[in-house]
Amino acid sequence: MTAESTLSAEALAADRLQRARAALQGVEVRMGAPSQGWQAPTFPCAENLEAVIPAGLRRGQVVSVTGSTSLMLALVAEASRDGAWTAMIGMPHVGVVAASRRGIELSRLALVPYPGVHAAAAAGACLEGMEVVLLGEGLALSFADRRRLMTRVRERGAVLVVAGPWEGAHTSLTVESHRWLGLGAGDGRLRERQLTVAVGGRAHGNARRVTLTLDEDSGARWVRPGVRQTLGVHQTLGVNQTLGVNQTLDEGVA
Amino acid sequence: MSAPAVVVTVRRAVLWVPDWPVVAAMVAAGVGADAPAAVLHGRGLVAVSAAARRSGVKRGMRKRVAQRTCPEVELLPHDEGRDAREFEAVAAAAERVVAGVEISRPGLLMIPADGAARFHGSEEALAEALVTEVAAAGYECAVGAADGLLAAIMAARSSALVPAGHSQEFLAPAGVQSLSLAAMERTQRTAVDDLASVLTRLGIYTLRDFTALPAGDVLARFGQVGMWAYRIARGEDVRPPVLRRAEEDIAVEYVFEDPAQRVEQLALVAGLVAGQLDQALLDAGVRCGKVRITARTERGESLERVWRTDVGSRAGAFGRHMTDRVRWQLEGWLSGTGQGGGPEPAPLMSLGVTAEDVVALGAEQNYLWGGTSGADSRAARSLDRVQGLLGAEGVLTVSEQGGRSPRDRVLALAWGQEAPPARKVAHPWPGRIPDPAPATVLAIPEPIAVLDAGGSPVVVNRRLALSAPPTWVRHLVTSPKHRRPDEGGPIYGEVVPVDSWAGPWPVVERWWSEDGSRSAYLQVALDDGPALLVAFSDGGWVLEAIYD
Structure with missing residues (x-):
């Protein structure tokens, strides 16, 4: 008898689960945003950015980047190369050649350099039809506009990368320092850069710091030692080595 | 060597206008036909007029040498587009005599002779009719007929009519250099010239000597170019003539009675013209990939832009789409805010739209991997909406172009507009700021x-x-x-x-x-x-x- 009752309870539970799923599907169809419609939950992202966004560039999320246009471009480059359309709104000074070198496909890129008072409408329209939208700094967006844009990003399964702070961003990346390698005192050229990025935001716990190398250039290690030392050398040059030099000097004098 | 095999050929007549590049350049520049003139391309002359040749100017001469030989020689720039454009007049004249012609290259027309000769009575009559008609258009030409490509071209150069079946004898005494006459493109011509020079150094001077070689050896020694030359020298055809049919452009032009200056007035006309073009496209059963909008001003200047369109001929959509484009172009121009510093604003005399990239309805090409993706058309629609909100220049498409400073290396155009880059990326650009590019x-x-x-x-x-x-x-x-x-x-x-x-x-x-x-x-x-x-x-x- 007990066996029979557990069996009927299990059947009941399965039935309830099925009904719940059907109801959920009905709601999704009514709202016109079935989450299964997104082919993949994340956009592809470059390997060296894994430290910065370990979960990848997730659809439906907002990423705010402060202090580096290159980092914005690098975040979305793989997605664009993979076939996503990209809009850059309110970024009149973006370096198109840099975008192209990072891997953004220029034939699938549209710039809206000066949206003016229509910033919210333009961003909304772009989110309707494009998967990756980049917003520049200083756009005329009210708090309500921002909430609305976030909702739309979630509905469309797009991704919004914003320059400057953005309340409620899932990930917020703040570039704290740049360090360029390859320049000397009048010679060399810019070759490789290291960014220190503070990663925070709603989807993360406490902020953590990550060092990221962009524009990796193996030739940068070959700069003459007197001109500019690489970061690695700085770090390993500890107290002991300095002491060692002093000791040998003392011995020499003695 | 085996007995000459029977070769299958098409009997063809060739119409040849001597020194076509220089003739076209002289017509375009308004130089008299008897003035000494030459066309200069790069470092040497590519074509020389008869008068200049009499005074000693030759093809391939350097500019300075040519000017020393004949100080009054008029040097004209090289322009393949102009050559092809001007030749249209000759082709049209020939088409009044025969039904279909093939333009092998500007300056050379090919006509299948059989049917046309039967229609006109004889080949002599056909040749006479062609020469008369082209002379009426204002050009001097020579006509010849023979079996096979090279024989026909050689016949035209000497105004000869070679009887059927005698092409090989006609060609036999010609030098191997004449092979390059049958080459239609510049790269092919250089390859054939190289071949001819090698043959001369090997002691093979005439086509008779060349065709006496075994075909297999020619293929083994000279490859594809050699085999092509061998077949041409035997009087064979490499391919049958491809005839063209004259087709009118699908274009609509509106001439203002009074020069128009106000944007509202233009917007109304833009709608009308776009609707007419849409109707013309529908009547012809085609759709177009690009539209060229041309506006002419009172001062005789013209403002031209090409816009891409993928709206197809959905009822009314194309008309509205084009109305917007025309209005944007004219508004931006009349208010003087257009990019690139166009001509001075002035009242408009006429407005024309021409359909380009025309394909039959239902024959649009898809991309290699899958059809026109839904994502592309969705993105295009949303960008059109933003463009409607902010104006044509509010949404830009960008591409890379040549240049030194980071700013010069970007070409930005209004979304949907097409223009070639002003500077080529492939050029060397010494002194360019090295990569990485600034963000x-x-x-x-x-x-x-x-x-x-x-x-x-x-x-x-x-x-x-x-x-x-x-x-x-x-x-x-x-x-x-x-x-x-x-x-x-x-x-x-x-x-x-x-x-x-x-x-x-x-x-x-x-x-x-x-x-x-x-x-x-x-x-x-x-x-x-x-x-x-x-x-x-x-x-x-x-x-x-x-x-x-």
């Missing part, structure tokens, strides 16, 4: 102060030496990203220490023209901050780009 390129350079250790401004002297190593940089108070150009003079802020720097790299551009520039670039890495690209010109430093 922020200021649309208008901002003044910046570059100071030495003592705080006085650094200058670059005539010999491109810096007065002192740059130690400090002073930005403007307002961040260059947010500063509007109309906000008064520069106000500098705190000084920032320079970590390392490289340069100066001098770039002198277009000194011969008004938009020439002379500047020296400096890459400056700031302490713990982004690197900057600054330029020194006219005694002051400007911030060109930020590597942020």
Whole structure:
């Protein structure tokens, strides 16, 4: 008898689960945003950015980047190369050649350099039809506009990368320092850069710091030692080595 | 050597206009037909008129040698587009005599002779009719007929009618150099010229000697080019003539009774013209990939732009789409805000739209991998909406072009508009700022102060030496990203220490023209901050780009 009752309870539970799923599907169809419609939950992202966004560039999320246009471009480059359309709104000074070198496909890129008072409408329209939208700094967006844009990003399964702070961003990346390698005192050229990025935001716990190398250039290690030392050398040059030099000097004098 | 095999050929007549490039250039430049003239391409002459040849100017001469030989010779620029365009008149004249012709290259027409000769009575009659009709159009030409391609071309050069089946005898005494006459493209012609020179050095001077070689050996020694030449020399055809049918452009033109100046007036006409073009496309059962909009002004200038369209012929959509494009183009131009500094605004006399890239309805090509993706058309629709909100120049598409400074390397056009880049990327561009490219390129350079250790401004002297190593940089108070150009003079802020720097790299551009520039670039890495690209010109430093 007990066996029979557990069996009927299990059947009941399965039935309830099925009904719940059907109801959920009905709601999704009514709202016109079935989450299964997104082919993949994340956009592809470059390997060296894994430290910065370990979960990848997730659809439906907002990423705010402060202090580096290159980092914005690098975040979305793989997605664009993979076939996503990209809009850059309110970024009149973006370096198109840099975008192209990072891997953004220029034939699938549209710039809206000066949206003016229509910033919210333009961003909304772009989110309707494009998967990756980049917003520049200083756009005329009210708090309500921002909430609305976030909702739309979630509905469309797009991704919004914003320059400057953005309340409620899932990930917020703040570039704290740049360090360029390859320049000397009048010679060399810019070759490789290291960014220190503070990663925070709603989807993360406490902020953590990550060092990221962009524009990796193996030739940068070959700069003459007197001109500019690489970061690695700085770090390993500890107290002991300095002491060692002093000791040998003392011995020499003695 | 085996007995000459039977070769299958098409009997064809060839119409040849001697020295076509120079004839076309003289017509276009309005030079009299008896004046000495030549067409110059690169370092040598490519075509020489009869009068110039009489005074000793030859093909392949250098410009200076030609001018010394005949000081009054008129040197005209080379333009393949012009050659093809002008030849249209000759082709049209020939088409009044025969039904279909093939333009092998500008200057040379090919006509299948059998049917046409039967219609006109004889080949002589056909040749006479062709020469008369082309002469009426204002050009001198020669007509010949023979079996096979090379024989027909050679016959035209000597105005001969070679009887059927005698092509091989006609060709036999000709030199191997004549093979290049049958080559229609420049690359093919160079390959055949090389072949001819090798044959001459091997002691094979005439086509008779060449065709006496075994075919297998020719293929083994000279490859595909050799085999092609061998078949041509035997009087064979490589391919049958491809006939063209004359087709009218699908175009609509509206001529204003009074010159139009007001935008509202133009908008109305734009709607009308777009509707007419839509109807014309529907009537012809085609759709178009591009539309060329041409507006002519009172002063005789014309404003032309090409817009891409993928709206197809959905009822009314195409008309509305094109109305917007026409209105944007004219509005931007009449208000003088159009890009690229077009002609002076003036009242319009006429407005024309022409359909380009025309394909039959239902015959549109899909992409290689899958059809026109839904994502593309969705993106295009949303960009059209933004463009409706902000105007044509509100949404830009960008592409890379050649140039030295980061700003010069970008070509930005209104979304949907098409234009070729002004400068080619493939050219070398010595002195270009090396990669990596800056991520922020200021649309208008901002003044910046570059100071030495003592705080006085650094200058670059005539010999491109810096007065002192740059130690400090002073930005403007307002961040260059947010500063509007109309906000008064520069106000500098705190000084920032320079970590390392490289340069100066001098770039002198277009000194011969008004938009020439002379500047020296400096890459400056700031302490713990982004690197900057600054330029020194006219005694002051400007911030060109930020590597942020």
